[in-house]
Amino acid sequence: MTLIRNARVxxxxxxxxxxxxxxxxxxxxxxxxxxxxDDIDARGGWLLPGLHDHHIHxxxxxxxxxxxxxxxxxxxxxxxxxxxxxxxxRDLPPDGWLRGVGYHESVAGELxxxxxxRMLETPAVRVQHRSGALWTLNSRACRLLELDDxxxxxxxxxxxxxxxxxxxxxxxxxxxxxxxxKPDPAELSAWAAALxxxxxxxxxPDLRQDEVDALAxxxxxxxxxxxxxxxxxxxxxxxxxxxxxxxxxxxxxxxxTLPTLPELTDRFRVVHEAGKPVAVHCVTRIQLIVTIAALxxxxxxxxxxxxHGAIIPSESLEWLRTQGITVVTQPHFPIERxxxxxxxxxxxxxxxxxxxxSLLAAGVPVAAGTDAPFGDADPWRVVRASTxxxxxxxxERISAHEAVTLFLGHPDRPAVPRPxxxxxxxxLTLLRVPPQELPTASTSPDLIAATIIAxxxxxVPG
Ligand SMILES: [Zn+2]
Numbered sequence: 104m105t106l107i108r109n110a111r112v113x114x115x116x117x118x119x120x121x122x123x124x125x126x127x128x129x130x131x132x133x134x135x136x137x138x139x140x141d142d143i144d145a146r147g148g149w150l151l152p153g154l155h156d157h158h159i160h161x162x163x164x165x166x167x168x169x170x171x172x173x174x175x176x177x178x179x180x181x182x183x184x185x186x187x188x189x190x191x192x193r194d195l196p197p198d199g200w201l202r203g204v205g206y207h208e209s210v211a212g213e214l215x216x217x218x219x220x221r222m223l224e225t226p227a228v229r230v231q232h233r234s235g236a237l238w239t240l241n242s243r244a245c246r247l248l249e250l251d252d253x254x255x256x257x258x259x260x261x262x263x264x265x266x267x268x269x270x271x272x273x274x275x276x277x278x279x280x281x282x283x284x285k286p287d288p289a290e291l292s293a294w295a296a297a298l299x300x301x302x303x304x305x306x307x308p309d310l311r312q313d314e315v316d317a318l319a320x321x322x323x324x325x326x327x328x329x330x331x332x333x334x335x336x337x338x339x340x341x342x343x344x345x346x347x348x349x350x351x352x353x354x355x356x357x358x359x360t361l362p363t364l365p366e367l368t369d370r371f372r373v374v375h376e377a378g379k380p381v382a383v384h385c386v387t388r389i390q391l392i393v394t395i396a397a398l399x400x401x402x403x404x405x406x407x408x409x410x411h412g413a414i415i416p417s418e419s420l421e422w423l424r425t426q427g428i429t430v431v432t433q434p435h436f437p438i439e440r441x442x443x444x445x446x447x448x449x450x451x452x453x454x455x456x457x458x459x460x461s462l463l464a465a466g467v468p469v470a471a472g473t474d475a476p477f478g479d480a481d482p483w484r485v486v487r488a489s490t491x492x493x494x495x496x497x498x499e500r501i502s503a504h505e506a507v508t509l510f511l512g513h514p515d516r517p518a519v520p521r522p523x524x525x526x527x528x529x530x531l532t533l534l535r536v537p538p539q540e541l542p543t544a545s546t547s548p549d550l551i552a553a554t555i556i557a558x559x560x561x562x563v564p565g
């Protein structure tokens with residue numbers, strides 16, 4: 104048994120919280136420690152339901168630790184980009200593979216095999232676009248993968264039929280061909296625990312049973328300390344593992360390959376009939392409109408959600424509210440990507456871009472995810488970004504309290520904060536500061552006094 108005393112408890116008048124065997128058993132004021140019980144003095148710090156990152160890609164994030172960041176922040180122009188690749192190549196054997204991540208065409212334009220060859224002919228190079236949708240390979244990498252003979256539609260070709268080195272949405276195929284060693288998630292999990300994160304929703308689309316099993320095994324073996332709620336297609340069997348649950352089915356939409364309305368409606372129906380909600384990636388106006396239309400035709404299921412919601416026209420707000428569709432957004436993107444949005448987003452889209460305050464004001468259910476590795480994985484930076492955004496005006500800003508609440512929802516009901524009350528899981532994040540000091544509090548790791556997952560203290564700094 105463990106007792107936390109003298110806390111400011113989230114949405115409660117209690118100051119003391121006791122738990123046993125993974126569940127909260129008692130909340131009150133003036134609770135006395137029982138002999139043999141662990142006793143934590145919160146010193147007035149804010150006790151929150153543990154932070155849950157509602158949209159993340161765990162395996163890609165772990166793999167990223169071994170990648171070279173080549174986004175606009177790290178490599179502002181073509182020369183810096185080429186330099187970075189060449190420097191990294193010096194540490195690799197000639198038969199090695201260089202992996203760049205976070206690329207955006209503002210760095211050195213649209214890439215293909217020939218533009219990469221001009222920077223580096225060996226070793227094999229692959230560069231991932233920031234969107235996660237596209238890998239570009241140099242000619243050596245194309246040859247090693249026999250791309251010219253690969254019949255898959257994701258291989259982009261020139262008019263002669265030759266592969267240009269651009270692979271669209273072919274992560275699974277690439278992973279198999281490269282026999283990518285499985286990255287160890289332990290470091291990432293410990294890092295997140297130190298930030299107060301007690302759960303993740305993995306939003307990777309189309310996971311296979313063996314990939315789901317491997318993730319569950321990471322949780323069962325303690326390589327991942329947090330709870331993992333895993334988006335999966337229908338038909339995936341839940342592996343026996345504590346702290347591991349299956350979530351909605353992820354749909355990835357791309358404008359050039361957008362399904363027709365009847366096709367999408369059918370696909371939503373199949374998922375609903377299998378007893379699962381849908382989670383639909385919507386980053387453009389047309390993606391949101393077709394998704395809303397298909398949901399209307401297929402019928403809404405509890406737990407259906409929109410991922411990102413990068414563009415939400417004001418006409419859709421009322422519908423999202425009345426249907427109770429949660430928008431799982433990334434409030435930090437307008438800060439991390441401010442320069443590109445300022446340059447590339449047409450003026451008529453500005454009011455609808457990455458809504459936040461206006462979603463909450465309209466009564467739309469909202470939750471947050473970092474979308475790491477495509478965004479910063481630190482939820483406290485997301486909280487700060489929510490309070491600081493200035494892109495196209497400040498009207499979408501929200502308070503730090505509202506922002507942290509976006510991470511406190513249940514995995515299945517992301518916009519509804521989990522109560523700290525008897526009978527609920529003892530997933531808790533204790534801050535060093537009381538609620539009123541959060542907006543001005545220091546940097547992320549210093550903020551956390553303890554992280555508790557299923558009753559176990561996984562992070563208690565000295
Ligand atoms: Zn994502």
